[in-house]
Each structure stands twice: as structure tokens, then as C-alpha cells.
Amino acid sequence: MDMIHTVQPKFLTNTPIAIEIYSAEQLSPHCHPHSIEFLYCLLGSASFIVDHERSMINAGELVTIEHQNIHCLESAGDNLFLSVHIDLKKTKFDWETLQYYYFSCATRYCLPHQKRAMEQIIDLMLSAAYVYSSQPSEAASTDWRRICDALMELLVNHFLWFAVEDLTSEENRKFRERLIDILTYTQQHYKDKITIKQLAQMEYINENYLSQFLKRTSFHSFTLMLNYVRCFEAQKLLLNTDKSIQEISDDCGFSSKKYFHKHFKYYWNTTPLQLRKWYEAYISQHPTKACDKTMESGTYLKEYITRLHIARSFGRIGI
The missing domain is CATH 2.60.120.10 (Jelly Rolls)
Known part of the structure; x- marks a missing residue:
């Protein structure tokens, strides 16, 4: 499909x-x-x-x-x-x-x-x-x-x-570079089990500092950032493959289908299956x-x- x-x-x-x-x-x-x-x-x-x-x-x-x-x-x-x-x-x-x-x-x-x-x-x-x-x-x-x-x-x-207005240009540059590194790694490895400890070690900082750093971003936390990336990738599979919800959940790194539903509904304000059905109906009626x-x-x-x-x-x- x-x-x-x-x-x-x-x-x-x-x-x-x-x-x-x-x-x-x-x-x-x-x-x-x-x-x-x-x-x-x-x-x-x-x-x-x-x-x-x-x-x-x-x-x-x-x-x-x-x-x-x-x-x-x-x-x-x-x-x-x-x-x-x-x-x-x-x-x-x-x-x-x-x-x-x-x-x-x-x-x-x-x-x-x-x-x-x-x-x-x-x-x-x-x-x-x-x-x-x-x-x-x-x-x-x-x-x-x-x-x-x-x-x-x-x-x-x-x-x-994730640009931040109230930082000086040099602070903003360093902030941006660090977040780009973290986002890039997360998007490359979203299927895997990623922990905040891994990311902290990658950036040579402690976990608490990284946690506070992510609070300053549009994501607000490590968990929300990771699950947003996973949901974004899941949407592509929902709308371009015939894979089941369980298969998509597994492919995108979620620990369970229930966990997938929870986070997808949080971001997309609908369930994975509802989104798939909505697009099927919309496309048929809106050439x-x-x-x-x-x-x-x-x-x-x-x-x-x-x-x-x-x-x-x-x-x-x-x-």
C-alpha cells in the first residue's frame, strides 16, 4: 500500500x-x-x-x-x-x-x-x-x-x-550544535533502546545536566523527544504500508502496542488506526x-x- x-x-x-x-x-x-x-x-x-x-x-x-x-x-x-x-x-x-x-x-x-x-x-x-x-x-x-x-x-x-531567543549568539550556537547532535543520533537509532545515559556519555556530560538541557528545548524531556521521533516515523509506515499496528510499534522501537497508542495519541490527538482510516477516507473524497x-x-x-x-x-x- x-x-x-x-x-x-x-x-x-x-x-x-x-x-x-x-x-x-x-x-x-x-x-x-x-x-x-x-x-x-x-x-x-x-x-x-x-x-x-x-x-x-x-x-x-x-x-x-x-x-x-x-x-x-x-x-x-x-x-x-x-x-x-x-x-x-x-x-x-x-x-x-x-x-x-x-x-x-x-x-x-x-x-x-x-x-x-x-x-x-x-x-x-x-x-x-x-x-x-x-x-x-x-x-x-x-x-x-x-x-x-x-x-x-x-x-x-x-x-x-528548537531555537532559543534569550541566549546570546555564542550560547545559542553551542546549544544548537549539541541538540542537533542529540536529535541526529535519536533519529538514526530510534528503533533501538536509547537511554539518557547513552546520550550523556556521547556528549561527555552527566545525566542530570542533559536532563536539564532538554527541558529548555521544544521537547521538554528526553522521553518526549524520543517518542515524538518514533511517532513521526510510525506515521510514515501507517500511511505507506500494510503493516499491522503491532508490527509498526515493534519497528519503531516501542516496548508495547499500548505504549505506542499512548504516545501517538498524545502527539497526533488520534490513535494510529484512526489516522490510517481518516487518510483513506480523505484521499478517496479529495482528489x-x-x-x-x-x-x-x-x-x-x-x-x-x-x-x-x-x-x-x-x-x-x-x-
Whole structure:
């Protein structure tokens, strides 16, 4: 069984970037292999589901969708979306490390110290889309790889899920490096019996210090971190294989099916079997209905960018 469609973005020739502008009534659940998606709503709104979280995306809002995230969208009104995909295997960052990062880049969750970086990401997306859709001579000479690297630098430097605002930059760097090491090891060995003692020895620190360290992260504890990773991997097996709940529980390192149910319900707010049945029903009733408008959106984008910058400029001086 392969319930979730794998969609390969249409990358520009010899580049790591794909740009698309479209309207959509609905997008069936899908994911993108080794590419991250920056999705910006130009017009209208839509109900948006990423893995276990349902939310709205409205005009002027941005959200990123990671390379393993299962997501879908539906809307009852007029809308227009700008989508930029980046092939994570072809950026300046090492894929072997990058694949284990968790990002949190969404307008509705943007913190004050992230606002400028968020604006820069949106500006880069809009400028790239305008050049691609309406300036073919400029598009041919554009260094798309540099644009990709600039987007990824903003994402990595400002929107890691476990970024901590109240640390100095040097403290934040050390904090981030340690947590990346721990997360990478956990994602590589989630099937095994991992203990906090193992991780402490790996980082050359004592268990109590590591426990206090993890309390400062988005996970809050070692147990919650480990079981989140296991549930995330379990979701992929639930939706892309015919394996039984017991088999998936065993494959993902849970000590029992009961323990698997407990933690899956804690994070996903549903049981593993309920999630599988929900997606089966949803996919059968919601085929993709979308219209590509990339090459006809140049004039709209030019006017949109002008209005956006006027609003920002006046907003800064209180007009």
C-alpha cells in the first residue's frame, strides 16, 4: 500500500529550485522527497493540514513544509499561492546533517526577533517568482543557486524549531550544535533502546545536566523527544504500508502496542488506526484540483510587491 503520493517538484533546469504559482480547491495528501517547500498565500485562504496539525493559511502568510511532512490543502474561495521548493541535497548545507533538522517557519508563530528574517524570505520568494514568470531574459542569467542558499541560510540561522531567543549568539550556537547532535543520533537509532545515559556519555556530560538541557528545548524531556521521533516515523509506515499496528510499534522501537497508542495519541490527538482510516477516507473524497498560473502572474506579482513595500515603509513610520 502506498496511500500518500510522492510529488517530485519541477526544478528549473540544472538548479535546486522549483517555482510555481497556482490556485487550488484542494490538494490531496502528498509529500516531497528531500525538498523543503516555502508556501506563501498571495490571495484568499485555505485550510491546511501538515502531519497531525490542522490550521489556516491566509493572505500574506508563509509556512514551510519539511521534506518528510505529509500535507494537504482545501479552500472554498478564490485563492492564489506561491510555492518555492528547494532540493536539500543540492544546497551549500550538508544533506547528511540537514535531513535531521526540524524547522518552524510560519507567520503565525513568528517571534519578534524572527520578523526581519521572515520578511527577507518573503521578499526573496516574490522577487524570484516575478523574475521567473515575467522576465525570461533575466531568469536565464539569474544565479538560482545563490537564491536557494540565501533562503536556506535564513531558515537555518533563524527558524530551527528548537531555537532559543534569550541566549546570546555564542550560547545559542553551542546549544544548537549539541541538540542537533542529540536529535541526529535519536533519529538514526530510534528503533533501538536509547537511554539518557547513552546520550550523556556521547556528549561527555552527566545525566542530570542533559536532563536539564532538554527541558529548555521544544521537547521538554528526553522521553518526549524520543517518542515524538518514533511517532513521526510510525506515521510514515501507517500511511505507506500494510503493516499491522503491532508490527509498526515493534519497528519503531516501542516496548508495547499500548505504549505506542499512548504516545501517538498524545502527539497526533488520534490513535494510529484512526489516522490510517481518516487518510483513506480523505484521499478517496479529495482528489487534487489545482490550476497552474505561474506564467500568467507577472503583472499581478509586480503590483503585489509594490503594495507590500509601500505598506511596510509606511508601517515603519506609523502611517
